[in-house]
Amino acid sequence: MSDNHVDFEAVPAAHRWTASLVDLGKALRKEAFAKKGLGWAWYVLPRGAMVAMMARDDMRRVLRISRRIAPTTPEGWVKWRSEVGVFRKHLDCDLWAPAVGDASPLDPNLPPQELFIERHADEVAKPKCNRCGAPVSDAGLYKEDLCVACAKEAGDRESARLRAMAAAASAGNTSATDPTSKRSTPPGTSDTQGSLGLT
Numbered sequence: 001m002s003d004n005h006v007d008f009e010a011v012p013a014a015h016r017w018t019a020s021l022v023d024l025g026k027a028l029r030k031e032a033f034a035k036k037g038l039g040w041a042w043y044v045l046p047r048g049a050m051v052a053m054m055a056r057d058d059m060r061r062v063l064r065i066s067r068r069i070a071p072t073t074p075e076g077w078v079k080w081r082s083e084v085g086v087f088r089k090h091l092d093c094d095l096w097a098p099a100v101g102d103a104s105p106l107d108p109n110l111p112p113q114e115l116f117i118e119r120h121a122d123e124v125a126k127p128k129c130n131r132c133g134a135p136v137s138d139a140g141l142y143k144e145d146l147c148v149a150c151a152k153e154a155g156d157r158e159s160a161r162l163r164a165m166a167a168a169a170s171a172g173n174t175s176a177t178d179p180t181s182k183r184s185t186p187p188g189t190s191d192t193q194g195s196l197g198l199t
């Protein structure tokens with residue numbers, strides 16, 4: 001007896017995939033082009049999902065992730081969604097475009113099947129600077145995406161703001177601590193000593 005899914009056991013050994021998903025992504029990319037015009041290259045994983053890839057006439061590859069039988073519970077569908085996400089990431093297809101017209105999310109009774117179409121590197125939207133729209137290389141580094149110039153400007157402005165706050169605070173101290181008693185002292189001297197704690 002084995003713990004493998006019945007759909008895994010049902011396919012020829014040559015179509016059962018037991019190595020890593022990363023290697024599966026590489027194998028499918030090659031096989032999709034090798035089989036171009038002859039349909040899908042495909043494998044079934046031990047837990048029953050089928051992962052397939054084909055090359056279209058325009059040389060873009062299409063990834064298909066499917067199961068033979070639909071999940072029967074809401075939790076089952078949630079699990080399916082997360083399974084698809086994990087597959088795309090490890091197959092290195094997470095930037096491929098979801099294909100429109102996939103019926104599975106609309107009809108829970110159909111076996112789930114999701115298609116993703118290859119996008120070339122220059123088609124993938126690059127993160128842009130929130131302020132000026134220039135491309136950003138270190139997206140996600142700061143709380144908003146900024147190009148180098150805008151990040152520097154924001155940094156300068158922030159330190160200027162902090163300096164202004166510090167100056168305002170010490171000016172506030174002066175007027176608060178220096179109302180009447182030291183009227184005769186030259187401005188600045190006593191305040192300096194006061195803020196340094198020298199009085």
Ligand SMILES: [Zn+2]
Pocket residue numbers: 129130131132133134146147148149150151
């Ligand atoms: Zn910018």
